[in-house]
Amino acid sequence: MDWRVQMRRSSFFAICCMWGVLIIAPALWLLIGAMVEWGVSSQSIAAWVQAIGSVGAILCAVFIANAQHGREQVEIKRQSYQRDVGLATRLRFVAFQLVVAVHDLVQQLNKGVDLPENVSIGYESVLARLNQNFDDDLSVERIEIAMKVRYDLGIIVRVLCDKGSTPEYLMRTIRDMKVQLESHLKQAENHLESVSGQVNEERT
Incomplete structure (x- = not known):
């Protein structure tokens, strides 16, 4: 929990306690004094x-x-935000990484x-990492981006593994997937910025 949030809550609690002492204690003292003036017995005063x-x-x-x-709910929310930021950063x-790798692949294809033979292993x-890391994610936006990346990456793996692909088809497919992955990267960056902004708002 952010120290500024802790300070605000501690200050609020201290103010409540101070007003409680300043108001309740004198009021109780006046009530006891009034009861004594009215002739109320000490047993009744003690009972009151x-x-x-x-x-x-x-x-x-x-x-x-x-x-x-309230503190527990804030802590749960903070942990949820941190998990969102972690998954968004990972995505x-x-x-x-994929955009950089595919860009290098296009450069190699351009140079002939x-x-x-094992070029597809890295992809x-x-x-496999994408399938494992986001299976339990609850963010609809991240799941959608991850599914698009998986789909395009699957196409890249298939054309790389297909020995019958012509160089022209391979080049055209890889270039198309590069454009798609760049679009997904932009979506992932915007999502990370949005999630990070929510965390910063919570801290302030």
Whole structure:
């Protein structure tokens, strides 16, 4: 939890306690004095004081319980935000890696460089990572971006593994997928910026 948030909550609690002391204590003192002036017996005064103290204790317990519940909810929300930022950062990083890798692949194809037979292995490992890292994600936006990246990456893996692909078809497909992945990278960056902005708003 951010220290500024803690300070604000601590200050609010201290102010409430201070007003409680400044208002309740004098009021209780005046009430006891008035009861003495009215001739109320000491046993009745003690009973009244005990009753007021019991009500005060109940109110304090309710206040403390509500404050504790509020802190727990804030902590849960903070952890959820942190998880969102982590997953959004990971998705953006994977998309960026793929864009760079596909860009290098296009450069190699433009130069007529013969691709190694195992060139698809690196892309297959990234595809496996995508399938594992975002299966339990609850963000609809991230799931949508990840599914698009998976789909385009799957096409790249298929054409790289297909020995019957002509150089022209391979080049055209890889270039098309590069454009698509660049679009997905932009979406991932915008999503990360949006999630990070929510975290910053929560801290302030």
